[in-house]
């Protein structure tokens with residue numbers, strides 16, 4: 520049976536076209552055929568939407584964006600899934616055989632492949648489309664009553680959990696998360712789930728309210744016109760999730776002596792002076808974090824538990840035919856939390 524379906528395609532910067540496509544007759548041996556349940560827009564997708572590139576890597580040709588999704592199994596293709604089984608999708612296709620993969624550091628695999636990304640050649644279409652095939656080993660069967668909208672957060676939540684785990688956050692720790700974009704909100708969730716006392720900063724009061732709905736006990740409004748009173752030399756761990764060099768200076772001031780700063784954001788090259796002397800004087804442990812290792816399964820478990828109010832960080836829902844509008848809403852800066860993409 521031929522499957523025709525709706526597919527969104529980024530054809531140039533700021534332009535998403537909606538096309539009708541057909542699934543190939545045959546499914547690759549290690550793949551499963553899936554139908555989208557829900558996807559969500561990531562900051563990475565937004566880089567491609569704005570520039571047709573991310574961090575200097577240009578797309579060679581139009582591609583379907585999206586790497587955060589849950590889906591239903593349409594054809595298990597001989598793998599051990601039931602038809603209509605709801606699955607969470609780990610988008611990282613690691614090689615599995617290099618020394619980094621062998622040691623479990625799949626995020627460091629040099630030849631890993633990733634959907635909707637310029638660094639994977641040839642590019643793999645992402646999940647902002649109705650049907651797609653994906654490797655069986657990347658799929659996690661979940662309980663049928665798991666919320667498909669919440670499951671789309673598994674990938675970004677895993678990234679946030681990796682940053683929190685790298686900082687060795689534990690119960691009772693005082694944690695400050697700077698920047699309440701989607702990643703900051705998810706880092707708040709991750710630290711709170713470990714039993715930390717979480718405080719949040721952002722330029723937007725509404726984003727701080729969202730942070731409080733998912734576990735922050737205090738929110739600090741920051742920005743050039745605000746007299747910021749975030750405590751100094753106070754936090755065991757600061758998770759930097761804003762990408763702003765000013766927030767990194769805030770982190771250096773707010774972290775306690777011999778505390779840890781975990782950088783979850785991509786702080787852009789900047790002309791703002793960074794107070795690096797504080798790194799030395801306070802013996803700060805400053806660490807980076809990219810993607811995740813075993814946190815994907817931890818994230819799925821936390822979502823399946825139903826204990827997190829992810830509804831508080833859903834900013835909007837759009838059908839596949841309106842991915843353009845969804846990206847524009849995200850680009851407007853008015854979205855608090857994640858923007859979802861769903862079947863028409």
Ligand SMILES: [Zn+2]
Pocket residue numbers: 561562563586587674675
């Ligand atoms: Zn993502």
Ligand SMILES: [Zn+2]
Pocket residue numbers: 613614615616617618619620628629630631
């Ligand atoms: Zn590898």
